[in-house]
Amino acid sequence: MLIAVAAVASCLGTGCESISPESTLYGAVDVKVVRRNGDPIPGATVLLYTGQRPMGYGETDPQGKHLFSLVPEGLYGVRVVAPSGYLRKDDIFGGTPTDFTHNLRLEARKTISTSLELIKEGKGNLTASVTDTSGRPVTGLSVELYAAGVSTNRKTDATGTATFSDVRTGNYGVVATVS
Structure with missing residues (x-):
């Protein structure tokens, strides 16, 4: 118990990062969901994943953005679930699915940004x-x-x-x- 307290006290004085990996091993993924004309889409569900494993879920704010913070460095993808009143481009035009982006390489202490586009029904x-x-x-x-x-x-x-x-x-x- 005394050893742990001494290590923490020592680290507080020197700004030691080895005991706090949070600041060195993590980054952030900034996601924006927009219409074809660039207008933001609030209320879209976004999923951050690595391989087959979900890492986090979120919902876009009024600016069409969601920030996944404290994400371990590595390779990621983001998927959007179109909210009511919106469609994926491939729902209309066919072709490769357009509701995700992948191969996003996140490095420690960095923020990567990605944008996904949906089409407004009407x-x-x-x-x-x-x-x-x-x-x-x-x-x-x-x-x-x-x-x-x-x-x-x-x-x-x-x-x-x-x-x-x-x-x-x-x-x-x-x-x-x-x-």
Whole structure:
């Protein structure tokens, strides 16, 4: 008991780091979750992991950020769970999953930052422009917007554009046909 007290007292006087590995072996992982336009997404659940092992969970703040602190140095990944009203890019466009990032190497006393992007669900406008081979707008052409179970048609206006309103977030095709 007296030896331990003497070691602590000795360390307090010299600023000894060998007894306090916290300051030398740990770093931090700063995570930001954003929309495609860069706006922050608050309330997203984020998971810090190494290999198959979860290291910590958190939720993004109003700035779309969460800081995992006191993380041992090593190789990490971060995964985001899209909150209600948001989708992963690969949910719409397919391809490689976009809800995680990996191979983040954390060194002692360092902070590494990573950003993950989600897409806001909702409705918007889709505008298709049709031009001829010389780049002039084509007027009165039939343009179809389609997806699984959805098909709607518009005619191009004097500027060669056809606008589709209240289009839900998703992956669509557009085809213009000459009548």
